[in-house]
Amino acid sequence: MKASDVMSTAVVTVQSNASLREVNQLMHKYHLDYLLVVSGDGKLEGILTYSDLFREILPDYSEVMIDESYWLNPDSIEEKISLLVNKPVSEVMTADVRTAGPDTPLIKVGTMMKTHNIQQIPIVKESGQLAGVVTMSDITWGFMMKQCKFF
8 A cells, every 4th residue: 555545635734834823723523633834836835733832832841840830820822822922933843854756655654653653744745745644543544445345
């Protein structure tokens, strides 16, 4: 099996100048954990996941050690969020995205996901155009359906 056998082609995308407010609305509307960021001509520029948003919103350990108000006043997180909602996706997204081609063997795509602890792999044509995305559930479903002789 190859990536194109199980990839989703109906992918929700945004451009890099979209605000985090817009991104959050799209993620909720379509029940997604990620959005792919594309240029005007459909080339992949990055990915934005809930993990990226989580890292941006919540303080890390060093921030808490410098400013303990995060522990004492949780409202400070809400203030931080109010400042972030207009930030463009380009400032938060992961730009160095691991990708695969449509003909990449599905086992290789799954191995990339496990090795790099990622949940989805964008599938990109040789031209750089986004073709689709493969998630862990796509891979599991694909292998299970093959065993059940649905492929």
